[in-house]
Amino acid sequence: MANPSNIKVNPTVIIIFGGNGDLTKRKIIPALYNLFLENRLPEQFAIIGTSRTDFTDQKYRDSLLAGINEFSRTGKAKKEQWAKFSSNISYQASDIKDVASYNEFDSKINTLKEEWKQDPSILYYCAVSPDLFCTIAENISKSKLDNNKETTRIIIEKPFGRDLESAKALNTKLLTIFDEKQIYRIDHYLGKEVVQNVMAFRFANTIMEPLWNRTHIEHVQISVTEQIGVEDRGGYFDHSGILRDMIQNHLLQLLCIIAMEPPVNFDADLVRDRKVDVLKAIRKIVPGTIDTMAVRGQYGPGWVQGKEVSGYREEVDVAPDSNTETYAAMRFNIDNWRWQGVPFYLRTGKRLFKSASHIIIQFREVPHNMFNNGEQNVLKQNRLIISIQPDMAIRFQLESKIPGLEMNLNTVDMVFDYSVKTKTDAPEAYETLLLDVISGDQTLFMRADQVEAAWEVVMPVLDYWENNTMNNFPNYPANSWGPENADALIAKDGFHWINLPDKK
Incomplete structure (x- = not known):
């Protein structure tokens, strides 16, 4: 789970394969930007997007800004905050299948090491088609890119295979290059x-x-x-x-x-x-x-x-x-x-x-209904309802007496509602x-x-x-x-x- 903001983390380099894709613009960059706004990113970080499309660094940043303005939960980016965040973003056109293209990543990582005077954590984010996961892992290995088992991580989006056999093959391949502690298989749920x-x-x-x-x-x-x-x-x-x-x-x-x-x-x-x-x-x-x-x-x-x-x-x-x-x-x-x-x-x-x-969660009926004196007192079973979307809430449904002179019962909710109880938007x-x-x-x-x-x-x-x-x-x-x-x-x-x- 997310660590408190006072825990120090290494300088970090994030290389996004599929850097011009929909996932990057809708989810990855808005998430990183919001972490930056909340001072959750390390002081020293770099984001390197890569895909086949030719972009200058500035044109790439502009395309990401459009995604921030449309999809970020914090709304449109403020000029000064975006300028500070985006100064850490660069772009490299490359062919994922070509091992030679990975040499430029190695050069950029070494430049940042010298600038930061410290070895950074390296995150390889595979925001690409699943059939390219193994290709990226193999080329990282072949090109001798930084693969320190303590600080290097690879992020894999679902699906993790399309059946048991292909899932085993994918895991086997990844585990010949990375340790299990380096592999982060994302299920956004x-x-x-x-x-x-x-x-x-x-x-x-x-x-x-x-x-x-x-x-x-x-x-x-x-x-x-x-x-x-x-x-x-x-x-x-x-x-x-x-x-x-x-x-x-x-x-x-x-x-x-x-x-x-x-x-x-x-x-x-x-x-x-x-x-x-x-x-x-x-x-x-x-x-x-x-x-x-x-x-x-x-x-x-x-x-x-x-x-x-x-x-x-x-x-x-x-x-x-x-x-x-x-x-x-x-x-x-x-x-x-x-x-x-x-x-x-x-x-x-x-x-x-x-x-x-x-x-x-549907709980069992009470063993005996002592209030069974009419249709109004047909007891409903207790339920625990955990709502994930569109509402975010946890509610416990219980039976309670309706105010009045008679013993008539009704179902009431004990609710923890995120929209009411929390002062800030949930991440x-x-x-x-x-x-x-x-x-x-x-x-x-x-x-x-x-x-x-x-x-x-x-x-x-x-x-x-x-x-x-x-x-x-x-x-x-x-x-x-x-x-x-x-x-x-x-x-x-x-x-x-x-x-x-x-x-x-």
Whole structure:
């Protein structure tokens, strides 16, 4: 987790491969700029962007400023602050696949060493297509670029492979060049403020631990729904699908945080050990049971906010007979003492009724309703609702007496609402994650065995779906809550999907 601002960190050089890309302009540079505004960056730092496009340093800085002004949570950059920050930015046109182009990086690093009179930390950020990760790592090695195991780090964006085999191959290649402690695999969901707060909520409050088990919790729902379609990502998405794109990483990581055992302390490896324990405890989905444990869907045309939208198969760069799922819902069982018999339901999809991310902990019913004297006193089960987006809040739903002369009950919320309780904007996920890379803290980053364990969980379903065509695609209209059989998946256990109302 992000270190306090009074902890000293080394001078830092950040080399961004894909320096002219969308991720750099939307997320990476705005995050670094906001860290700079809050005095979280080292006093001496340099950002070197690189791509094939020819830019002067000034033209490159101007393009990044446009991204700051459009995407930064702090709004448009002030002239003096931007001038000070951008003076540390330079650009180098290069071919990632050409080892010779890396010599210029070495020259710049050595120049900065002499200027700073100190060896800096070197961060190699791979903001590029996943098929280039290994190429960059190999060329860093071949060109003898600085690779001090204590101060050199490589940052990898998801996806980490497209299946278990390719994930293992990627990890094997990276680990021949870097130590595991040098590799930072970014899953931006783990950097979100509310997700981090779940750890504090669980492990810093004595009252929660006695409730956090099979005795008191009936089931858990984790939902990440999107109102948008695939937009301009059709070519990528049609070879990926929602199970790879969301469940294998984001949603399984949320499940791990909810289900993990308390680590002995907040050491990065101890935290990640407990997450791996959860993944290894998930009951394997075996052939013959997949249709009872997983549901897939694909959106058709419809109307969203008064506008007609295309079905998935009509999107740009999508095959007209595509078998790729845009919706997935799954039921998981965790076979250990804490969670035996408690189902975990995960769902995610595109072109759904609303965009929202939340975790719902449904507690068991009271053993006996002593207030059962009419419809007004039909007790609702207690729920813990962790809202990640669009609202950031943690709310506990309890039953309480309605003021008056009679004993009538109503559900009330005990709420921690970020928009009310915090005086400043919560940092963006990339701010948290980049600060942790600079500080050398791997707590929020996935380890090789964690990535592979997550792939092992979903591979039976991925293989089955790829080898068995769905004849009824598309099977849910845009602006709905998904296919009907997703409701059946959870209804057979006596539950239903909980769709939260908009914040009032």
